Amino acid sequence: MRIDIISAVPDLMLSPFRTSILKRAMEKGQAEVVFHDIRNWSSNNYRQIDDAPYGGGAGMVMMVEPLDKCISELKSQRHYDEIIYLTPDGETLNQKTANTLSIKENLIFVCGHYKGIDQRVRDLHITKEISIGDYVLTGGELAACVLADAVIRLLPGVLNDEQSALTDSFQDNLLSPPIYTRPEVYKGLKVPDVLLSGNFSKIEQWRHDEALRITAERRPDLLD
Ligand code: ADE
Numbered sequence: 001m002r003i004d005i006i007s008a009v010p011d012l013m014l015s016p017f018r019t020s021i022l023k024r025a026m027e028k029g030q031a032e033v034v035f036h037d038i039r040n041w042s043s044n045n046y047r048q049i050d051d052a053p054y055g056g057g058a059g060m061v062m063m064v065e066p067l068d069k070c071i072s073e074l075k076s077q078r079h080y081d082e083i084i085y086l087t088p089d090g091e092t093l094n095q096k097t098a099n100t101l102s103i104k105e106n107l108i109f110v111c112g113h114y115k116g117i118d119q120r121v122r123d124l125h126i127t128k129e130i131s132i133g134d135y136v137l138t139g140g141e142l143a144a145c146v147l148a149d150a151v152i153r154l155l156p157g158v159l160n161d162e163q164s165a166l167t168d169s170f171q172d173n174l175l176s177p178p179i180y181t182r183p184e185v186y187k188g189l190k191v192p193d194v195l196l197s198g199n200f201s202k203i204e205q206w207r208h209d210e211a212l213r214i215t216a217e218r219r220p221d222l223l224d
Helices: 010-017 020-027 064-077 095-102 119-124 141-152 162-166 200-218
Strands: 002-007 032-037 082-092 106-111 128-131
Touching (some): 002 064, 002 141, 010 020, 010 141, 020 032, 064 106, 064 119, 095 141
Parallel strands (some): 082 106
16 A cells, blocks of 8 residues: 655654654555645745635635645656545544545645645545544644654565454444453453453453443443
């Protein structure tokens, strides 16, 4: 999978892709993430990429031309399955969307800054708009990192234990059951006997029951 991320501040996103699992996925060639600084497509000497909104109002708007040029150049090089704009106005990211995107070949993520992007970029290029929650960030960059992480970890071979993505919270609309590792007793708190029993069908049953209980308690909407 290749993800092209277009941003006014690409440096903001370097560290998540230079560490740990995402770094390994890139080194192994399972994912390629390419950053594009939108200022490189600005047509004036000041490398301007934003301007005041027509009709007045607070904040600046990311100009149509640099974004259009950048996206058009990328589109001339390969086919993109989705061109995604990260915005609080988008559909809220969930595991199903991450699963769907993880089987795509090429994606573009567009990060907005200031007040957002000129509507005509959306009209011309954007195929999907995604929000990572009902709150407003300073820009789409952190949201792009969240989305990239959620998608890349699902690519075959990225997680060491192939099973672990399958047993995630949300993968079957259930939250995760409690998990434990050594020691057996800590400050009087004991690991449930069933997990020490070696009886795998009982363990599976317990995990499923606990997942149901926790989901009903915390996120009953998932069970509807
Ligand atoms: N940009 C600013 N806030 C955002 C959010 N909540 N989700 C996605 N992109 C954003």
